[in-house]
Amino acid sequence: MSTERLYSLRMRAAQGGAHEEGGLHISGGEKLGVEEEIETLVGRLLDKALHHSRGTADFINLVIERVDASNCSVLSPLTVSTYKVSDYRAGRQKAVTQLRELSVSETAIMNAFNILSSAQNIRGAILLDSQSGERLDTRGDRGVRVSRMDWDQEQYASWIRRHPQFDSPRIAEALALATKVVHAQGTVAELCWSDDPDYVTGYVASMTKGYCRITHLKEEGDLSGGRVFFVSPGTSISGYVEYLERSLVWIG
Ligand code: PML
Ligand code: MG
Ligand code: MG
Incomplete structure (x- = not known):
């Protein structure tokens, strides 16, 4: 279990523009990982966004945020x-x-x-x-x-x-x-x-x-x-x- 320098990664992908502009939702995903894992996790989320049965995304929003690892269950x-x-x-x-x-x-x-x-x-x-x-x-x-x-x-x-x-x-x-x-x-x-x-x-x-x-x-x-x-x-x-x-x- 990771307790230090923990990051939350959140991805949402759409086709035909951003979700808020009426694009079709393609896929979403969320992960937690320490700093050294971020690149791998981003790769997995992008792969999910770009190879999807709902269509090919032309909008991908990826948020990576440091989170307080001490407060977890x-x-x-x-x-x-x-x-x-x-x-x-x-x-x-x-x-x-x-x-x-x-x-x-x-x-x-x-x-x-x-x-x-x-x-x-x-x-x-x-x-x-x-x-x-x-x-x-x-x-x-x-x-x-x-x-x-x-x-x-x-x-x-x-x-x-x-x-x-x-x-x-x-x-x-x-x-x-x-x-x-x-x-x-x-x-x-x-x-x-x-x-x-x-x-x-x-x-x-x-x-x-x-x-x-x-x-x-x-x-x-x-x-x-x-x-x-x-x-x-x-x-x-x-x-x-x-x-x-x-x-x-x-x-x-
Ligand atoms: C999803 O693909 O977004 C949800 C899948 C739900 C079912 C997964 C399963 O086979 O248990
Ligand atoms: Mg889905
Ligand atoms: Mg989903």
Whole structure:
């Protein structure tokens, strides 16, 4: 675990100009690393931005910020399970059942599916009240960008040795994000599927059920996707967003 001269790296890439000028969101990524790792991490983020199934980026925003390494928490990755389903309809039904079991209301579930299946250009997460289903953030297409979390590299190597079937940067990144999100005070569950047209597996994450992958949550070729966080009624949204965007979390 790195404790000195630690940097947060945040990338977002778009096509057709910057996101704020109407460009199409291509990809985003976040990493933590010490000074000597920055070049490598920047390389990985640029590679992700420039070789993407959503298109070729012509706008890349990369922010590298020194962060206070003394103030961090360490979270164990959520337990991962995979539900194999034959198509996205069965997958969505599975996700609905899980969200119901987590006491997310029918309205909130319906709103989440409507948002994710029509969203083609949201780069962060949408916050929904887990009971009323109302949208709680005021970020528009920007959404809430969870950052300042990453795997401890040694812990990741050991985790992968125990879970070789999950050896992919995409799963590593999504699991790190979901682990941070689920530990935020106020999170009831997260529902996610990728906005990449060639990746149809998504997940429902929660404290009680862990990270439950569902092999189909959309059809191949579909550009829709993103993340919805279901939040308990009465949660302070400014504190919630502050934790997701600013607090430092090592996964391991
Ligand atoms: C993404 O690609 O942005 C999200 C991927 C979510 C699912 C990853 C997995 O297969 O567990
Ligand atoms: Mg993404
Ligand atoms: Mg994506």
